[in-house]
Structure formats: structure tokens, C-alpha cells
Amino acid sequence: MKNRGITTSKIKNNAPAIPVLVWVGFFAGVPLVFVLVISFLTRDSLGIIVLEFSTENYRRIFEPVYLKIFFNSFLLAGLTGVVTLVIGYPVAYITSKLKGRQRTLTIGLIMLPFWISSLLRTYGWRILLDYKGIINNILTGLGITNEPVTMLGTFAASLVGTAYMLIPFMIIAVFNSVDKLDRSLLEASYDLGAGKLKTFRNITLRLTLPGIAGGFTLVFIPALGLFFISDILGGGQTVYLGNKINELIGRGRNKPLAAAMSIAMVLFITLVIYIYTKVSKEEVGGLL
């Protein structure tokens, strides 16, 4: 009787969450179950999924070629995280110190690119980086190089494109935690004789670590899936998870293998999020 009372009141309290849960359950949960089931099935020669249990797809992931694809993707995603952090952290820090209009304007400018199609923006980079593009025109025009430099079709071009696309996430995440920083702690640190660098390392950096971890997660995960950037800017020179899965679903006619690779990717991302929650909890918990 008592227990029932608690459950009904629990349901009542959480009622506003029900639509969200139904929504998420329907649009994220059900498809994920589909993907999981398909990953254990096989397909016929015409690409039609056949109801026949198999773990072959998971075994194939461990073939050297596919392991290399995983490694490649994580390298790109990890480096994207590092690049966006190095550029995004100072931007977020300075933005948080701005006041009033300047601050609103800066945040507005950071978010502005989201109003334009990401595909369009990627093609914009192509105009800049092309062999006969704007940057090469400037370089050869000023006589810095004699021949245009091949920039498109390189790993660096993919990295630039992915980092550019995702940097707002990093800035906003770091901004939120820098903004909440209790400035009196900084003053206390200075009063106790710490220099600027030491204060930054011991106070600012530590207190904003959850923001950094959050930003890193927000950048790392989508970076694994932005296959069109490596196609458009990377010149298809290497293979990433996103491209491979995209190919297997379409012309590769192997949805079960694509599903298995997706599940492996989801597992890895879960691990990243687990580490993130650990990091952010420990830091916050340790300080409060």
C-alpha cells in the first residue's frame, strides 16, 4: 500500500517527462534495437537482409582493414577535439569576460554558422582550399610559393573542416563553465601569492574541466560521423567510419556489416561518455 503510494506520486511528479521519454524511446530506442538485430543477421547476394543469425559481421570488424578505419576515425575525432579546445578555450574565456552588448554579439556570431547548411559551408572551404582557390591565389600572387599547394584531399583539410564545423560546441561548453567560475577564488589565489600561470593551472583549468570534458564529448562524437566533410575536403583519400557505414548501406549492399560497425561505434561512444561523466562528477564532487 505504502509502496504503491510512492510509485503513483513518482509517476505524477515525472509526468512532464513522459512525452519526452516516449519520443526518445520511439525515435532513438526502437531504431537502435533494429540496428542491433540487423547486425546479427546476414544478407543475400542482392543486398536483401536474410533472417539468419550470424556473428560474422562482428568478426569482420577485427580484420586489419576495418581496425585501421576505426583507428583513423578516432584519430580524426580526437585531433578535432584537441584543435577545437586549443582554439575554443581562449575564445570562450575572453567571451565570458565581455559585458552586455559585446557579449551578446560575440555569442551570436559564434552561433551564426548554424543558420547556414553545413554542406554549403563545407563547399565554402573548398573554394578557399582549392588548387586554384583563394588561398593558393594569395600565396602565388604574393610570391610565397611558385606553384599552388595541394591542400584539398589531405588529412589536414578534413581536420580543418571537421574542427571548423564543431568548434561552436566546444566554445559554448567551455563558456558555460568559465562563466560560472567564482572570481573570488581567483582573487584568493592571487592573495595567497600564486602567479597568473599557477592560478590558471590550479583554479581556472580545474574548475572548467567539466566544461572541457563536455566540449570534448560534444565534438568527438559528431566528428566520427561527419562523412561528407572527408568526402568533400579530404578528397576521399582515406576511409573513415562514417564513410564506410554510408557506403555499406548504399552501394556496398551490406547493411548487416554496417549495423555491426554502428553498434561498435555506439559502444565506443558510450565509453567516452562514461569517462566524461566520471571526470565531471569527480571534479565537481571533489570541490563541493
Add this chain to the structure above:
Amino acid sequence: MRISKFKVCVSLLLSALMLFSLTACAGNKKEEINLMTWADFIPREIISQFEEETGIKVNYKDVTSNEDMQELLTASPDQYDLAVVTDYMVEILRQNGNIGKLDKDKLPNFGNINPAFQSKYYDANNEYSIPYAVSTAFLLVNQKAVSELGADPIKSYADLWQEELKNNIVVIDWSVEIMGLVLKTLGYEYNETDPAKVAQARDKLLALRHNIVRFETNTPEDSLISGEAVAGFMYSNQALKGIAASNDLEAVFPAEGFPMYIDSFVMSAQSPNPEATYKFLNYVMSGEVSARISEITKFTNTNSKSAEFLSEDFLGNPILNMSAEVASRASFYINVDAVLDKYSQIYDEFKLK
């Protein structure tokens, strides 16, 4: 208490609404046909004119690949009437029962179709498909730039392996095409399954890696126009664009052979508007309409009655109208499903090298 009950009610209502919004769909019964193929593959002006003349509305769905069309025809066969797919996909759709036999009595213009593009392996008796456009893939070369690099002129695939061409070749980004190129270079047929020959092709392919500057399926001709690459393996419509943009570029039909693609109309087995669909098919098979389509899309014409409506330029173009000698070297990619997995893996290894 009241509020929380209210809250529960509202949230349940919202949940229900969200689920119902998924199934909302409306239908009306005006004469129309649902067509799908690549964007602009059938020119807008042709479709508008058909709509004006017949009052039948054409709903054109853009897709990006044959596999997308297979997916749509499998998932909702009663939503589509017509698709234009490539040769090998006709075979797959036929085997899976996605497409139906055409009623020739309703297609008086069927006789206009050039027999040279009919009776192919995927539809030996011409029951399921109507050839719409023909294309090929071959090499587009800037011979001047090739000699500036100190390399010999490119006349065949084998010439692509010259060391001087490092980082100077662009290719279509697809395993079957590139493995096909290598197999032809070695004197084998497309989609070879013999493990020894495939292994030999793999080694040969890996040796080409350093020469590839870009893998590009959509606009490979741009790399040649900009000077980033001196040679490229690409589709005929792309090569034509390149040649139109730069006088330095020329088409090379490799001595070893090259692929040919026939894109054909196929009708869904559960076509909801067959009568209107036949009217449309008959319309595009008239010599005059067919000629206009070819002039716009720059694909080889498949209609025997179109010559009188085609321009001199079109008829004299060696890419769109290959000589018998050149045409004899063209062949189809058949049996793709038998090699896809293996080739794809070799291709990944090639790219990751």
C-alpha cells in the same frame, strides 16, 4: 492533486499526438505519376511540357543512387510508378520482383528504340526496361601537362602507372570501377572472381596509390580544369564538361577496354498509375522529345528516330556517338554482387595504404 492529474492528461495527450503525427498522410485522385531518378536526369522542361500537353502531373523524386531507388521500390512499391536505373540494377529489381513487365500495346513508340541498346543480359527479351540514356567511363587527359611532367603520353590504362605522374591522377571513388580498371589493364574481364587473378589485381592496384591525388565521384573534371591533376578516370558526361571548359583536355578510350552503362526506365510492379505512366513513357520515346532530352543531358541517344532532330554537334561528337571500333571495346559490369565484398576490402586497403 488536480494539477498533477491535469499534467498526466496533457502529457499522455502529447505522447499520443506525437505518435499520430507519424502516420498522418493524405491522398487525392488527380491524374499523376510518381517518378524517381537522379536529379535533373530527366530535364524539367520536358516534364513541364508533358504536364501541359496531357494534364498529368509528374512528381519527380530526386535520388542519389541506384541503391536508393531499390530501397524505395522495396519499401513502398505502391508509391512509385517509374524509375530510371542502371543496367545491373534492372537485373536486381527484376530478380527481386520489384518491377513489372511492360505492356507494349500501350507503347506505340517502343519500336523507336535503337536495337543496339536492347536485348542486354539484364533484360534479354526487352520485357522490363526501356533504355533511356547511355554513358561510358574513360580517361580524360591533359597530354601537354603529362609531357611537362616528363611522362609518356597516356594512351591506355597501363600508362597511369608511370612514376612521373605522382599525385596527378583523379579517379571515380568506387571499388568496382577502380578494380575494373586494374583488371582490364592486366587483360582480364570486369568482376573477375578467380582468387589468383584478383590477388594479382590487388598488387597492381596498390602500386597505383601514390599517383592518385583525389578520389572524386561528383566533379572529377574540376581537378583537370584547375590543373590539380593531369589525367582522370571519369564518366562520359563529366569528361564532356571538362572538354567544354578547357581546350587542353582530350578523351582517351583506353586500348584495354572501358565500361558502358545503360540507364533504363523500369515500372514498379505495383505501379499505382499505370495508364498515365504508359502515356509518359510513350511521350519520351518519340524521336523529337528523345532528341531534345539528349541535347540537354549530353548522354548518348537511344532512339532510332531522333537523328533528324539532333544537332550536327551532337551527331559528330565522338564521345556521344562512338565509332564501331571504339564501341567494340565497351562492356558492362555484370555479376557485381559476387565480387563486391572482396573488391571493397581491397579498395579500402588501397586507400588506407
